[in-house]
Amino acid sequence: MLALFSSSRRDGNTGRLMDCIAGELGIEVVDLARLAISPYDYGHGNRGDDFEPLMTRLLGHAQIVFATPIYWYAASPAMKVFLDRISDYLEVPDLIPLGRRLRGKQAYVVCTSVCEQPSSAFVAAFRDTFEYLGMQYSGVAHVNCQGGDLPPGHEVEVRTFAAHVRAGG
Numbered sequence: 331m332l333a334l335f336s337s338s339r340r341d342g343n344t345g346r347l348m349d350c351i352a353g354e355l356g357i358e359v360v361d362l363a364r365l366a367i368s369p370y371d372y373g374h375g376n377r378g379d380d381f382e383p384l385m386t387r388l389l390g391h392a393q394i395v396f397a398t399p400i401y402w403y404a405a406s407p408a409m410k411v412f413l414d415r416i417s418d419y420l421e422v423p424d425l426i427p428l429g430r431r432l433r434g435k436q437a438y439v440v441c442t443s444v445c446e447q448p449s450s451a452f453v454a455a456f457r458d459t460f461e462y463l464g465m466q467y468s469g470v471a472h473v474n475c476q477g478g479d480l481p482p483g484h485e486v487e488v489r490t491f492a493a494h495v496r497a498g499g
Contacts, residue, residue, distance in 0.1 A: 331355060331495070332388055333395035333440070336362040336409035343442040343475040347484065348397040351440060351471065354492040357395070360384065362408040370414040374422050381415045382425075389431045393468075393495065396456065397440035403451045413459055433464030436499045440491070444476040468499025 333352055337344045340361055352359045365384060368376035388394060398409040405413070419429025437460045441448050448470060457467040471491035473484045 331357045331393040331395065332391040333357055333359045333397055334362060334384075334388070334409070334412065335359050335397040336406040336412070337397075337399050338406065342399065343473070343480050344397055344399040344440070346480055347442055347471070347473055347488070348395070348440050350485070350488045351395070351491060354488055355495060359397070360387075362412055367408070367411055367415060369411050370417055374418060377418075377422075381412070381418070384412075385416075385419065385428070389428060391435070393436045393438065393499075394465075395438045395440055400441050400443040400445075400448055400452050403449045404455065405452070416463065430464075435465045436468040437465045438468050438491075438495060438499065439470040440472075441470065442473050442475045442480075444474065446474055448472045466499065469494055 333348060335345060335348050339345065340363065348359055365380035367381045367384070368379045396409065398406040404410065416429070416432075419425045419432070437456070439453070439456050441452065443449070453470060460467045469491070471487055473480060473487055475481065
């Protein structure tokens with residue numbers, strides 16, 4: 331299992347939540363902010379950046395976690411760029427066979443917001459993307475940080491989510 335993390339603050343609520351989950355599951359968290367991933371390019375002139383090496387690593391895992399705070403009902407900008415770049419694996423002839431390896435992978439979402447539940451638009455964007463790619467949307471861990479910080483008791487969500495993942499989603 332591999333986790334992809336994206337936020338404007340690595341040590342913010344989502345980062346700390348993801349680190350708790352990663353510790354519980356014993357998984358690696360890749361911070362997209364530490365990588366040079368260019369926006370999608372219709373001409374695919376950006377193939378020398380960090381995206382393809384990251385995808386090679388990601389394709390070696392059956393379960394993938396996408397962790398991002400909810401920004402205006404959507405994923406963080408770097409997460410959106412990452413998701414947009416998956417188009418390369420649907421369009422570039424030598425990458426298409428690799429892109430097909432996304433099929434059947436389990437995909438999870440970890441997020442924080444200032445609401446009781448993640449917005450339906452946020453969840454739908456991930457769920458629909460995973461469905462389009464042939465991936466299995468396997469669940470979400472969400473924590474309401476309305477008080478400005480991870481609330482007391484967030485550990486319950488961490489343990490519940492980890493158990494869900496261990497059970498295969």
